[in-house]
Amino acid sequence: MDLKIADIQAGDILLCYSSMTAGEKTAIGTGYSHVAIALRGERVLEATNEGVQIVSVGKLLEDYDHIAVLRESENSPLWGEARVSSLEKFADQVKGKRFNQIGLARVPSRKDVYRNDLMDRVRGYFEGTTAAVLSGRDVYFCSELITAAFIHVGIIEQSAAVVFTPETFSPSDIAKDKIFGFFYGYVKSNPSYVVPDEDFFRTNI
Secondary structure, eight states, X not given: XXXXXXXXXXXXXXXXXXXXXXXXXXXXXXXXXXXXXXXXXXXXEEEETTEEEEEEHHHHHTTOSEEEEEEOOTTSOXXXXXXXXXXXXXXXHHTTOXXXXXXXXXXXXXXXXXXXXHHHHHHHHHHTOSOOOOSOXXXXXXXXXXXXXXXHHTSSOHHHHTTSOGGXXXXXXXXXXXXXXEEEEEEESSTTOOOXXXXXXXXXX
């Protein structure tokens, strides 16, 4: 389904696709190399090389061919007014933080480590020996920021945060995990643009 910018709601996940970056490591598996989260008023929170910033959806589309929008299930709504307000406060707190270039490069190796000690961390949570996963950090890469936002507003609770660790999530991981929402439609950079037939959401729904 084709969407307009005005159709985007606060809490929507915006996965960004560009043919120029579809082959990057963070895009492996889906072709989506960047992710942001919608705020009120057609604004988005994102982390780029320039750091954590709040920009318009229109500005986001200047750099990408199309955006795939993920949204909560109508049968299980998550983004009430309290959580949207919490998200806005989180955005104000993290705006201006630096981009986590080193952390982004370490995602693949961190995944291996976290996969290997997953049960130890889960057991440690219930025994009180695993440290809490904090949403507030000094640096963020894009998917780390979005996962941290879900922890901050309470969609990902601490009991789950030991599994959904922000520093191990890539944009493709977010695209594949339904906790971040279900595919709702595409916003295109221009009306004549055609989303590729092999797009992840056209072949995996």
